Amino acid sequence: MSSHDEKNHQPPLDLSGWRALPVVLIVIGGFLTLLGALLSWKHNDLREFGFSWLMAFMFYYSIALGALFLVIVHHLTDAGWSVGIRRFCEHLASLLFPWLAILFLPVLILAKKIYSWLTLDPATNNLVAAKLPVFTCSGFIITSAIIFAIWWLLSSQLSRWSLNQDKTGSAECTRKLRFYSGFGIVAFALTLSASGVLWMKSLQYQWFSAMHGVYFFSSCAWVGLATVYVIAAILMRQGTLAAVLQKNYFYFIGVLMLGFTLLTAYTEFAQYFVVWNANVPEETFWYLIRENGNWWWLSLILIFGKCFVPFFILLPEKLKMNFKVIIPLCLWIWAMHAADLAFNIFPALHNDGYHLKWIWLPLGILMLMGGFLAKIFICKFNSNPPYPQRDPRLLEAMGVSQNVVRDLTLAKDGGVE
Amino acid sequence: MADSLNIEELKRLAPPAELRRAPVVEGKPSLGALTDKLSEFAEGKTPRWWWILFIPAAFAATVIFPTCLFYQVFTGVGVWGNNHPVMWGLDIVNFIWWVGVAHAGTLISALLFLTKQHWRTTIGRMAEAMTVFSVMMAGLYPAIHVGRAWFDWFMFPIPNSNGNWPQFKSPLMWDVFAVNTYLTVSTLFWFMGMIPDFAVFRDRATTRVRKTIFTALAMGWTGSARQWHNYEKAYVVLCGLCTLLVFTVSSIVGLDFCASQIAGWHATIFPLYFVIGAVFCGFGMMLVILVPLRKWCSLEKVITMSHMDKVAKLALVAGLIIDYIYLQEFFIAWYSGDTYERWVFGHRLFGHTYLYLGWTLIGINVCVTQLLWFKKIRSSLAALFIIGVLINIGMWSERFVIVVGSLYQEFLPANWGKYMPTIWDVGLYIGTLGAFFMLYLLFVKFLPMIAIAEVKGVMPEADPHHPLGGAQKGDHQ
Amino acid sequence: MSEKVYGLMAEFDSPAAILHAAEKVRDAGYRRWDAFTPFPIHGMDQVMKLGNSLVGWVALAGGAFMFLNVVGLIWFANAFDYPLIVGGKPMFSVPMTFVPAYIMLIMGGALGALIGMLGLNQLPRLHHPLLDKKRFELVSRDKFILLIGAQDEKFCATETKSFLESLGGTHVEIVEDVE
Structure with a gap:
């Protein structure tokens, strides 16, 4: 790197050869979505469309949550290496509001077609009555609004003080960021679990599992890390983040991915095992449905594809830094996460197996949302400095050892320890 | 990248003084002085406080402990308060409690190594020792809880003349493997970490007895680059495996409960619940051990306030997760609409028999833990010690509430009863506490209580690219 | 009991010194040599080309x-x-x-x-020739010792000794192997 300041105005994220990709995605995805909406309206009263939209929304929602988690954890652990990847994580997180909130609107509009408990009468249904007053139409709207309000508060404040620090470099910003991360992690855990229950688990309102919140969190972090790996690799290649990314940081991201692969597998196994072993009808029906038709095959794909494949690829030490292997793996992780969401969501609609003739619909919506959100992300990234310019841990991210940084601070203040 | 920046640029980017990272060891000792400092306690004269603590601990371990143990083994489990419907009493409560204490040790040592937290080096060894000794205490309980301890070998897959085998369909059976593996692996991990330090003690030994013992323990360690190369790899592997163990062992203990259908036990989050509860309890114990020892062994510059702050923060994190899980449990009791679940969770707090323990749990694990948010509390050693003790009490009552609280009034009123521990329950618990602290004191006195080689390895002097490590000025990479 | 030469050892004061010395020893074409340090030294693996541990x-x-x-x-x-x-x-x-x-x-x-x-690591072993040397006790403390084995093809008691001294090594001594 020749001059440090020059870097600040340097080439932002452009996807070079893939520049047109978001627009292409929007066009193709938009067409498929529209077609799907029409066909679904004609054939099954928009239910297919609603479920597909919910799944695609949950997919990007979980990526944004994963990124938000990384930002919060960065501040809480006072990490050094992750300074370089923090800025674009902040951008990913701030997609939550308003953009993902806007994408949530169709779910809200179609809620009565998606969530069966909204149409059931609590007077005749014990399980719905037990969940009053939250699980009502107004309860659903209010809770969803609170959830997005919390995401707005967290993502905007974490982004705001981080950008502020670029200008001032003051320790005050770091303190603010830690403050928001401190209560933020509590709010994060509660809000994430609540949204998982309200939007996903309650599709089959008769079923309950205390592990679900942790499972959803761990999936979010997992898919978020895969996304971060890919974006960081692109930015490293373009030289945008070359100053603050070392090759071994990809090792760290890889280790975290390995850890969350295991944690996700752990939560799912625990959930399955406890239900399987106790054999209580109130719970087993959820898994029994998922043994029907092609859900059975999907469950097998998930066991191997979501756990064993990433685990064995991420296990060898050196392989974690090999882009040629890990970037395809990250794409695979996306596919597996989407499949897992489908496994959670669609059986509420098709409990005899997925109707493969509809598969283009969720894919189309995924493309539409992906293109749209990518456009916004690139726009956000390009209008701000690519990494935190005056972060107190910037030197560490540049590869200066902690001991040396400590001495530099002492030298700067001219003081002694 | 940074090598092309000049020193002024580096200074500009350096953090302001208040955000400077605390050094692992304060006072900039040289490598030699650090070695002296860290081996001082094991080589010096035994101080009086050590005897004052050791004698009662040894009394509990060698008199109370065997008395209660043998009386129970010779007479039967009837000497305890266990009776229908509460067949799992204090023996299981204490088993989980001890396993819990063990977990934080492994987590501090292994997980923080994997995440490259240099500060762990000064407390890692003490944490590992805590693990090893508390797993020993934990392992004892299930072995005698079975009632006929001389049939314990039935639990191992040994071909025998009866032609029977253990049946592996029960998590209780997995416990046998889990606890034994945990004991073996954590001991191996602890021992392997000590090999280079045994070599330090060997080379420093002044008496023939010490020389012989530590020569044997060091096994011929020379510290060659090839040895370190294999050693570091083995250490990473062991750390990875130990981290997995933390999650597995307590999960299996959790499965003992949730694989059943008892209301209050059957929740899918139970495996994780027990893992986090264990870790939380262990961080409490870590505070209890570290606060006095750092003072009495005059290790204030090695186990600094920054270390205490970090352990306290870890305790806070574990505490917050446990609070989240409480919330999740109560939420699911409400959400599921299950009458029995709702009844059990209501009775934990508003019942009649054990509601004091229920509120102790809430008061400590939910409320007192929140004090650790404040920097002022985290920098007061007295507060940390008290909170550490309270966390242990809180987690003990949590286990009591889980074990007894769900058993004493289950589905049918015919299965309702009460449970009260007897003096033999309490005596055995005191005995295990004594044995634990006796072993711990012996460890502190005779073995390298701080990982000497590891601490030296994270000093500025150990970095070949640091001026103190011999690099020329400005040779930063 | 016969004594034969096991190798030559030289002492260094800092991690950087022994790391630089090791680079030169490698470049000089020695193969059977090793560095003895109180803690693993970052970068020594690459200098010694140890690859991935088994x-x-x-x-x-x-x-x-x-x-x-x-x-x-x-x-x-x-x-x-x-x-x-x-x-x-x-x-x-x-x-x-x-x-x-x-x-x-x-x-x-x-x-x-x-x-x-x-x-x-060929442990446990009851004895190692280096453990006889008084100065070697400092390896577990704060000294860094480089040893060139006598079995090395390039080993020559006098030349290797002056080579080690030229690298800045102090207390260059012959290590005997007792059989």
Whole structure:
């Protein structure tokens, strides 16, 4: 790197050869979505469309949550290496509001077609009555609004003080960021679990599992890390983040991915095992449905594809830094996460197996949302400095050892320890 | 990248003084002085406080402990308060409690190594020792809880003349493997970490007895680059495996409960619940051990306030997760609409028999833990010690509430009863506490209580690219 | 009892000094040499071209061995030799087998790691020629010692000695091997 300041105005994220990709995605995805909406309206009263939209929304929602988690954890652990990847994580997180909130609107509009408990009468249904007053139409709207309000508060404040620090470099910003991360992690855990229950688990309102919140969190972090790996690799290649990314940081991201692969597998196994072993009808029906038709095959794909494949690829030490292997793996992780969401969501609609003739619909919506959100992300990234310019841990991210940084601070203040 | 920046640029980017990272060891000792400092306690004269603590601990371990143990083994489990419907009493409560204490040790040592937290080096060894000794205490309980301890070998897959085998369909059976593996692996991990330090003690030994013992323990360690190369790899592997163990062992203990259908036990989050509860309890114990020892062994510059702050923060994190899980449990009791679940969770707090323990749990694990948010509390050693003790009490009552609280009034009123521990329950618990602290004191006195080689390895002097490590000025990479 | 030369050792004061010396020893074409340090030195692996340690593979083998054995054992015990219906569960099933097998995998992996480490390092050993040297006791304290073995093709007691001294090594001494 020749001059440090020059870097600040340097080439932002452009996807070079893939520049047109978001627009292409929007066009193709938009067409498929529209077609799907029409066909679904004609054939099954928009239910297919609603479920597909919910799944695609949950997919990007979980990526944004994963990124938000990384930002919060960065501040809480006072990490050094992750300074370089923090800025674009902040951008990913701030997609939550308003953009993902806007994408949530169709779910809200179609809620009565998606969530069966909204149409059931609590007077005749014990399980719905037990969940009053939250699980009502107004309860659903209010809770969803609170959830997005919390995401707005967290993502905007974490982004705001981080950008502020670029200008001032003051320790005050770091303190603010830690403050928001401190209560933020509590709010994060509660809000994430609540949204998982309200939007996903309650599709089959008769079923309950205390592990679900942790499972959803761990999936979010997992898919978020895969996304971060890919974006960081692109930015490293373009030289945008070359100053603050070392090759071994990809090792760290890889280790975290390995850890969350295991944690996700752990939560799912625990959930399955406890239900399987106790054999209580109130719970087993959820898994029994998922043994029907092609859900059975999907469950097998998930066991191997979501756990064993990433685990064995991420296990060898050196392989974690090999882009040629890990970037395809990250794409695979996306596919597996989407499949897992489908496994959670669609059986509420098709409990005899997925109707493969509809598969283009969720894919189309995924493309539409992906293109749209990518456009916004690139726009956000390009209008701000690519990494935190005056972060107190910037030197560490540049590869200066902690001991040396400590001495530099002492030298700067001219003081002694 | 940074090598092309000049020193002024580096200074500009350096953090302001208040955000400077605390050094692992304060006072900039040289490598030699650090070695002296860290081996001082094991080589010096035994101080009086050590005897004052050791004698009662040894009394509990060698008199109370065997008395209660043998009386129970010779007479039967009837000497305890266990009776229908509460067949799992204090023996299981204490088993989980001890396993819990063990977990934080492994987590501090292994997980923080994997995440490259240099500060762990000064407390890692003490944490590992805590693990090893508390797993020993934990392992004892299930072995005698079975009632006929001389049939314990039935639990191992040994071909025998009866032609029977253990049946592996029960998590209780997995416990046998889990606890034994945990004991073996954590001991191996602890021992392997000590090999280079045994070599330090060997080379420093002044008496023939010490020389012989530590020569044997060091096994011929020379510290060659090839040895370190294999050693570091083995250490990473062991750390990875130990981290997995933390999650597995307590999960299996959790499965003992949730694989059943008892209301209050059957929740899918139970495996994780027990893992986090264990870790939380262990961080409490870590505070209890570290606060006095750092003072009495005059290790204030090695186990600094920054270390205490970090352990306290870890305790806070574990505490917050446990609070989240409480919330999740109560939420699911409400959400599921299950009458029995709702009844059990209501009775934990508003019942009649054990509601004091229920509120102790809430008061400590939910409320007192929140004090650790404040920097002022985290920098007061007295507060940390008290909170550490309270966390242990809180987690003990949590286990009591889980074990007894769900058993004493289950589905049918015919299965309702009460449970009260007897003096033999309490005596055995005191005995295990004594044995634990006796072993711990012996460890502190005779073995390298701080990982000497590891601490030296994270000093500025150990970095070949640091001026103190011999690099020329400005040779930063 | 005969004595023969085991090698030449030279002492250095700092990690950087021994790292630079090691680079030069390697560049001079020596093959049988080693560095003895109180803690692992960052970068020494690359200088000595040690590659990836085999310990990981030993651990993997130990873990896999245990895992497969326990799976076999559970099948044999619960499904073949002594089948018993418990809780209406199948005699042999994945959820039941996986956890105990996995926990023993950890046991096997840990034993493999320790045994692999000791085996590859040729430990435990009762004696090592270097342990006779008084100055070598400082290696576990704050000195860094470089040893060039007598079995090295380029080894020559006088030339190697002056070479080591030219690198900045102090207390260059001959290490004897007692047989």
